[in-house]
Amino acid sequence: MTRFADDSCMDSMEDLTALLRSRHPLLAVETDEESRFVRLLGRVADDLNLPVWIWSATSGLSKQGLASQYGTQDPTIALDFTTALVGPGVFIFADLYPFLDNPTVVRALKEATTNAKPGQTYIVTGPDFSIPDELREQARQWRLKPPSDAEIADLVDATLRNFVRRGLIVDLVPMDRSRMVSALRGLSLSEAERLLQKTLLDESTIDTTDIPKLRMAKAALLANDGILELVEQKVGTLDQVGGLQGLKRWLSLRERAVAQGLAEQLGLGTPRGILMTGIPGCGKSFVAKTLATTWGRPLVLLDPSRLYSKYIGETETRLTTALASIETMSPVVLWIDEIEKGFASSGEGDGGVSRRILGTFLRWMQDHEADVFIVATANDVTSLPPEFLRRGRFDEIFFVDLPELSARRAILELHMTRRNLDTAEFDIDMLAEATTGFSGAEIESSIVGALYRSLDDETTVTVDHILDEVSATVPLSQSRPEDIARLRAWAQNRAVPAAGTPKAAV
Template sequence: MKRSTVNILASYIDALHPIIYINHFDFKVIDDAIAHVGENVKCVEFNNALGLVDFKTKSPMQECDLEQFLKLTMDDGFEQDTFLVLKDIHGELNNPKIIALLKRIAENNLYNESYNTTIFILSEITVIPRELENYITVFDIPLPITSEILSIINDFVSDMDIFVEQETINDITLSFKGLNEFQIRQILNLAYQDGGCIDQDDKLLILKEKEQFIKKSGMLEIVNFTENIDHIGGLENLKEWLARKAKVFANLDKAIKFGVDVPKGIMIIGMPGCGKSLTAKATASLFEIPLVRLDVGRLLGKYVGESEENMRKALKLSEAISPCVLWIDEIEKAFAGVGGDGGGNDVTTRLFGQFLTWMQEKENTVFIVATANDISRMPPEFLRKGRFDELFFVDLPNGEERRKILDIHLKKRKKWNKGIDSIALIKETVGFNGADLEAVVKDTIEMAFIDGKEMITTEDLLKSVKDTKSISSTLKEKIKEIKSTIDKIDIKPASKEDIH
């Protein structure tokens, strides 16, 4: 057990924190910490299935429900220092009698000098009744830091009596960041059983195991994709910037030792249908790490504090599976109402503040890709330098980019040929976005199939262009507003100047 965990728990007890709520799945780890802190303390445990349990042996001592247990043990603190360890009682924390009994014990602990009882609530689900908010301290078991992960791996290597390259140990140490000791040992055992050794290939196994945590949580969504950086037509400034960051991610351990900062993320602002979402997928492909999407709407709960707790868990989960790309699509909608009046807006404002603080303080390998169409209502502090490594503006594609986008979609469907006049198509597609151009190619190929043609021509494509309403005509005013907002902030263009 890490001394830091024991020391923090001891300091809470010394400071008379009456109820300590520990959100964790591995009760053995918590029991060890409590045993360290309470060497000379009477420890009494409640288990939902068995009632009163011997804390050391885990043997059942008396069958009872939680209310009976609290009544039996509530006065023990007058006789000697006592710990009440309550496991998985979150379902009972809406019972007025249970709340009243817990409150009485907490108040005795705070105000009666001859009484000393600390309550530990152990559960994976956090439920904090409003009546007990001021008495409860939520305690997170700190995750192992780099040196501790290194020690766990070295202990495993020594126990298994195997040889592992130091460079491999350093690399997988970073991949294990965000996992607890139990999970690290589980994955090391799995890797060893799989091949009888630990090598660089096991980085992929670690990522696969981390993906399991996401699927089970339901708070983040794993995004599967086939797109890569070559599927983006244009946006050369953005692609060059990402390629530099990819080199850092590919050699993260060496880069950190050299003094390079861990990349934080980017915000991509601009026109709808111009490749912002595609860039999020291409970034994960380029970095060779998982892509997970954070849907803020999915985190909103109906109980007080539930939304904030869900946000905390989602961010913690993203750290657990890092390195990863955390994608927040249309972030201006996710945090709509920030700073406004009313209950819903208050929750959104708190979530926004929580997310900002996490972004500012994070020292992990979660790379954020935030996309937005309209940032006119976004709080200015969100766009401040230091939140993201860079802000990019994606404009409607220029002539050269339109040519590349058309070529990509034609080649993808095996319909590109040398006879297609790119210059003519560029002239007729001014104001089209990537989605418009893809629609042109799709419609042209469909019509060619219906008409029994083997090959498509420039004329076929131009006919589809004339039949397609571009974004510039359908969202003319909105595009003006977006460009007006962009002119007021310092933002890097994602595209290079047009050569046509």
């Protein structure tokens, strides 16, 4: 089995130094930043006094900075050339992986690495490839880490200087530049440079308002696999959520603690996420959308049902890739809507796939260090595996019930204002009483229906139009009271009321 170097304990140059000194004859380097890797390796090789040779299928083999050796575009000829060299050296074979389907090339590489002289190391680079079984004994596989903050900071400074030379105004303090570096973290240098150019070049002034744009652009770049979806945030802030005062206070407190540095000072760490369950149509999805806007983060939707594939192992690979992309997007709000639909299966009928992806996801929730705040919503939390609900998976579990009287007033005013209705012309208190037992979605539907009634009457909308629509609506509290009672019973001792205080049944 191919051995992987530890990606977490050392930075890239320290890793490379250790690997070259350990005299592994063959390194398989996974990277799509070839030029950056060659540059880093060159610095390490200089420190170790090792010459560097580079091969490509177009140019052949050459000592770094010198002309290519004639006829060495053929990898077997290039490998033969290296075996004749007696001194130490590093031989980079860039993008050799397509040739590893050729048994002659594999054999030539095996003989070269097996017979490598002291101080000689062969390196094969590529974005993603598998080492042939014949080479696994000699190979050490290693991934180039994303650029460090220092590398990104150098790129940001160079790009901003270039913008100033073009006549743009840069109005950023050092803290803003640090936030810009954070917004680009996880991208390759070429990706970060393209993102800076694309996002900021059309601006006349570059200031702190451009940082959320960079985060959104990065999320859009990474959420392109059909599993993750960048959600456009065309809604307001948490202040516009009707009711749910307890949940909003909880979120606001954690935002302040992180922004003021208190969470770090007190060793609290960054908030990791919440699970919202409760009655459908009561604002769980709206909270996810407005939270991302309030915190100035991208909102990325993970649909677990899109993970599944008919091919063995591909479902797990899709999840691992998606989670890696999510970490790269950080800071980000990860929204998993109706989480029970993706993770409720026991896995008995799918060869254990559901159970395995559940385990992978739970481990990631527990272990990841990226600034990812999870907002999971569930209409039927009773179908979730017990592992999901264990204390520590989420920072808190909230139960979203039908809105109380004050919340219904706020919801009525919100949806009227959205539709350019003057709330002063309506008896909001009477309408709030009339919609007892209604969910937020049902209240909105009543207002929309009333507007259509007024169009049919060719008049402006009135309280009577809304009351007629309310009377014609059978809310969920009447059509499925047993389901609501079951959810409330479950939440009694398992969840915190999102409204802020325990409430009587409506």
